[in-house]
Every structure is written in structure tokens, then in C-alpha cells.
Amino acid sequence: MKKMLIGLLSICTALLFLGTEALAAGSSAKPAQDTRPGISQYNSGVKLMKQGKYEKAEKKFEAALKKDPNLAEAHNNLGYSLRKQGPQNYERALSHYNRAIELKSDLAEAYMYRGVLHALMGNEGKALEDHSKLNQLDLGLANALQAAIASGEEPEGLDGLVNTW
Structure with a gap:
């Protein structure tokens, strides 16, 4: 009986191993192209x-x-x-930021970019509204926008905040 249980356990282990190999072979480390x-x-x-x-x-x-x-x-x-x-x-540019936010109200980068644009256009009140929203979405971007509003200048290093697919 003991030998039979050990034999069954060995078979189950082998099947489990083979099943795992089959699953791994079907998966890909590289994501499918969108x-x-x-x-x-x-x-x-x-x-x-x-x-x-x-x-x-x-x-x-x-x-x-x-x-x-x-x-x-x-x-x-x-x-x-x-x-x-x-x-x-x-x-x-403003119309495209507005449309982006209309389509995806949690797109933090759009609030950041629009806030910078408002600051550059002299609309500090609207820039601060975008800053307020960013405080809820992304504190890092909120801090960057706050610095841009304070300086009145285009922030550096913010290219490509939205990923590719």
C-alpha cells in the first residue's frame, strides 16, 4: 500500500511539473503589441x-x-x-488638454500640462484649480505644477509622462 501511494505521488508530481511547463511555454515575457x-x-x-x-x-x-x-x-x-x-x-493646446480631461477625468498629466499652460497664459487662478485636482491624483505632479506656477516658467524634465503601449 505504501509503495502504491509513493507511486501515485510520483505520478502526480510529474503531471504537476509537466502542467507547469506547458503553462510557462504558452506565456510570453514580451507583452502583446496593442x-x-x-x-x-x-x-x-x-x-x-x-x-x-x-x-x-x-x-x-x-x-x-x-x-x-x-x-x-x-x-x-x-x-x-x-x-x-x-x-x-x-x-x-488648451482645447486638447480640455478634451483629454473630458475623456479621462483622472489623467493627471493633462491637469499638470494644462496647469502649466494656464500659468504661462497668466491665468493663475485656473492653474491653481488644476493644482488642487492634482493634489488628489498625483502629489509629485502637484509639486511640479506648484513650482511652475511660482516661477512662471516652463518646467524641465516633464517630457513623455504618459507611457507608450
Whole structure:
């Protein structure tokens, strides 16, 4: 009886090991590529934005939005790319930040970027409203926005806060 139990236990252990191997073989360390409409263009735009190529990034984000007009992150980064190209683009940038927030009310980066834009445009009250919201969403970004409001200058090192897919 004891030999039979040991034999069954050995078989169960072997089956368990084989089952684990089969599961591991079916999984992948590399995540599947996101095939949603506009994601490829969005990812290209983020890369260009991180390189400081804002005009080219603008085109990629616009292409992404043609494929998916409800991609909040693309609106946010299009607003950022426009803002970085100068005051002549501030109104368009503001409309894209607003749309990003409309689509995704917890997108902290959109509040950060919009708050900076409000500060640059001299709308300190609106910048402080975005700061207040950021205090609920992301304290690090809230602190960065507070510094930008205090200095009245564009903060450094905030490119590409929204990830690629």
C-alpha cells in the first residue's frame, strides 16, 4: 500500500511539473503589441516628443486622433507638443488638454500640462484649480505644477509622462 501511494505521488508530481511547463511555454515575457486604432501613431509621437521634435510629434498625434478621436493620451500629448511650439499654439493646446480631461477625468498629466499652460497664459487662478485636482491624483505632479506656477516658467524634465503601449 505504501509503495502504491509513493507511486501515485510520483505520478502526480510529474503531471504537476509537466502542467507547469506547458503553462510557462504558452506565456510570453514580451507583452502583446496593442493593435487598437491609432496606437502605433501615438507611440511614434511619444518617441518624437521625447526627442524634442514637437512639430513632427504633433503630426503623429493628429494621425492617431484621426484613427481614434477618443484617445485621451493623444489629446494630452498633442496639447503638450503644441504648447512647446510657442504662444501662437496655446489656444489649440488648451482645447486638447480640455478634451483629454473630458475623456479621462483622472489623467493627471493633462491637469499638470494644462496647469502649466494656464500659468504661462497668466491665468493663475485656473492653474491653481488644476493644482488642487492634482493634489488628489498625483502629489509629485502637484509639486511640479506648484513650482511652475511660482516661477512662471516652463518646467524641465516633464517630457513623455504618459507611457507608450
